Amino acid sequence: MAYDQVLAERIRGVVQGERDLTEQRMFGGLAFLVHGSMAVAASGEGGLMLRCDPAETEALLDPPRVRRVEMRGREMDGWLRVSDEAVAADEDLRRWVTVGLEYARSLPPT
Numbered sequence: 125m126a127y128d129q130v131l132a133e134r135i136r137g138v139v140q141g142e143r144d145l146t147e148q149r150m151f152g153g154l155a156f157l158v159h160g161s162m163a164v165a166a167s168g169e170g171g172l173m174l175r176c177d178p179a180e181t182e183a184l185l186d187p188p189r190v191r192r193v194e195m196r197g198r199e200m201d202g203w204l205r206v207s208d209e210a211v212a213a214d215e216d217l218r219r220w221v222t223v224g225l226e227y228a229r230s231l232p233p234t
Contacts, residue, residue, distance in 0.1 A: 127153035132166040134214070138221040139163075144233070156224075160234035164224035171207045172217075174224035178202035184223070186210070202227075 132154045139145055144159045152168025164174040173193060176184055178201040184190060189210040193203035204223075211217040 127166040127168050128170065128208070129166075131172075131208070131211070134211075134217055135164060135166055135172075135221055138218050139225065142225060158225060158228035159231065161228045161231045162224075163228035164221050167205065169205070171205060171209075172211060172220055172224075174204050174206060174220060175227050176202055176204055176223050177227055177230075 135156060139156050142158060146157045146160070148155050148157060150162070151165060151173060153165040153173065155162045155165035155173075157163060162175055164172055167173040181192060181201040181204070184204060185192070189207045191205050192199040192201065193205050194200070195203070206220050211220055
């Protein structure tokens, strides 16, 4: 499945003006990176894939709308899948994108 281009445009509206921001196709979607670290992506599976502080993963979960990313059969702390439904409102999208941006800003440049 291709990523949602409308969602990618909505993300661009939120990240506009972010310093050291780049876009890159990855994980079947379009990722937005800060200082070379992925913050958030319009996922090829729909919705968002985003990074967060691994220590905050549990507090951010809201199944089935927000769940851990599964990589190679293993659920990963610090990586979330956020459903389309959970980002339908602009305010909700901004909230989730901000989570990813804040975490990416906290990482050393790559």
